[in-house]
Amino acid sequence: MEPQQNALSSEGVSQCLKLLSDPTRLLMMKLLADKEYCVCELTAIFDMSQPGISQHLRKLKNAGLVRERREGQWRYYAIHPSGPEYTLVRSILRQIDEKDGVLQTLRLKEVTVSCR
Known part of the structure; x- marks a missing residue:
């Protein structure tokens, strides 16, 4: 059996899963998969402090x-x-239902946010 192209090591998969096991980071990645966000937008969407959002983003x-x-x-x-x-990551993010209540709430918040 040939190795998959761009296959990860068990450690790489484990680290990725560990990062995405946090609900905030998982949903943040779901949003970031669709478009680019400013830190201030994410702060408002997740109703978190700027240092909290920055810490999640730094890890990612x-x-x-x-x-x-x-x-x-x-x-x-x-x-x-x-x-x-x-x-x-894309494979994992596809598993999140677009009708998920938390995801829909976050998407509603994003419409009202503006940094400028």
């Missing part, structure tokens, strides 16, 4: 799951579309 960024873009004083985050973890 350090693991290579999200990318950061700076624009002036603002920092924007999106899912990182490359690397071996991308396929695993």
Whole structure:
């Protein structure tokens, strides 16, 4: 049997699952899979402090799951579309039902948020 292209080690899969086992990070990744968000938008959507959101984003960024873009004083985050973890993460995120109550509540909050 040939190894899968971009296959992860057991340690890599374990680390990815560990990061996504946190409900906030899991839902954050679900949102980031669709579009880029500013830290202040995520703060309002998740009703969390900026340091709390930044801590989650730092863990995701350090693991290579999200990318950061700076624009002036603002920092924007999106899912990182490359690397071996991308396929695993997308597969996991597809398992979340779009009708999930928590996800729908977060998506409703995002409509009312503006950083500028």
